[in-house]
Amino acid sequence: MYRPVDLARPYGLSAQAVRNYEQRGMIPPATRTASGYRVYTDEHAGALRAYVALVPGYGHRAAGEIMKLVLRGELSTALAVLDAAHVGLQRDRETVDRVASAAVVLASCTPATPAGGPVSIGVLAHRLRVSPATLRKWERAGILAPARTRGARAYSPDDVRDAELAHLLRRGGYQLDHIAAVIEQVHAAGGPGPLAASIDQWRERITARGRSMLTGSARLADYLSFVELTRAAVPVPVDGAGL
Known part of the structure; x- marks a missing residue:
């Protein structure tokens, strides 16, 4: 479980920047404590890691668009944005x-x-x-x-x-x-x-941008794999179990 400042610190960001990314749809919505404080998980950390890594190669605008599409489940459209940049x-x-x-x-x-x-x-x-x-x-x-x-x-x-x-x-x-x-x-x-x-x-510069694109794409792939594995690990009730 992470606080906004915990996610922000590794990238030299402010806690407010993390909250802004959440509000803009670049990372998933946080859960809230009883007193209203945001609580983030490994999934949020992975999404932020992907977004930050996408920015150097694809730019802020495209990186934000990619993450928003991914979080809305529109992976095919997100990949089209990646393709256009290449x-x-x-x-x-x-x-x-x-x-x-x-x-x-x-x-x-x-x-x-x-x-x-x-x-x-x-x-x-x-x-x-x-x-x-x-x-x-x-x-x-x-x-x-x-x-x-x-x-x-x-x-x-x-x-x-x-x-x-x-x-x-x-x-x-x-x-x-x-x-x-x-x-x-x-x-x-x-x-x-x-x-x-x-x-x-x-x-x-073109070579550097190409390498940055590779890194950003790799971090996005890591995030997608994490989400898929996490969802696959959630137990499904059988014959009324867990009801």
């Missing part, structure tokens, strides 16, 4: 590979450009899974400079490449001013060295 990670890996290839081309001062003609802001936003407002914000920061066709933005293949690089950098935690500087270096082909160094850092 798809996103794979897309990051593919983008890094494209940027790395561009860096090789930049070494010979030949810019790498995607195939195809200009695209609209809506098409590019859909491709990157961001909002058009995000692309306009990047433009104000000096990252993108699309041409205009009858007042509408038209993103060239070079613009699309720049947007993909900016998207990857944002996911890596870079600020807009840093991204603008990198894009400027790409345009000027002034040296693939800094770009190559950034690529190595991005790959390290």
Whole structure:
């Protein structure tokens, strides 16, 4: 049996944080003593352990959604959230590979450009899974400079490449001013060295996130197994026994 502070202490959390997680549905509801105090069990400890482990790899929002779905018995939907996060990670890996290839081309001062003609802001936003407002914000920061066709933005293949690089950098935690500087270096082909160094850092972050996903998934699997074993161990009354 645990108090809120007992669950919180191993993770550097406050007792109030544990109560908040309970209220938001990220851990099961606590039982109460006669005087109204919360009492938690190993099941609550396992749920909190899973949630805390999910956060580094999947983020607070997705981790919370996963736990809520699991606790509601919607395991299939929870697994779909996990799958979507892994798809996103794979897309990051593919983008890094494209940027790395561009860096090789930049070494010979030949810019790498995607195939195809200009695209609209809506098409590019859909491709990157961001909002058009995000692309306009990047433009104000000096990252993108699309041409205009009858007042509408038209993103060239070079613009699309720049947007993909900016998207990857944002996911890596870079600020807009840093991204603008990198894009400027790409345009000027002034040296693939800094770009190559950034690529190595991005790959390290992707690897770290992948490992965090593995850890989070393992802790979630531990919790699911614990719940299944606990429920299987509950005796079922036979022929009126226990009535």
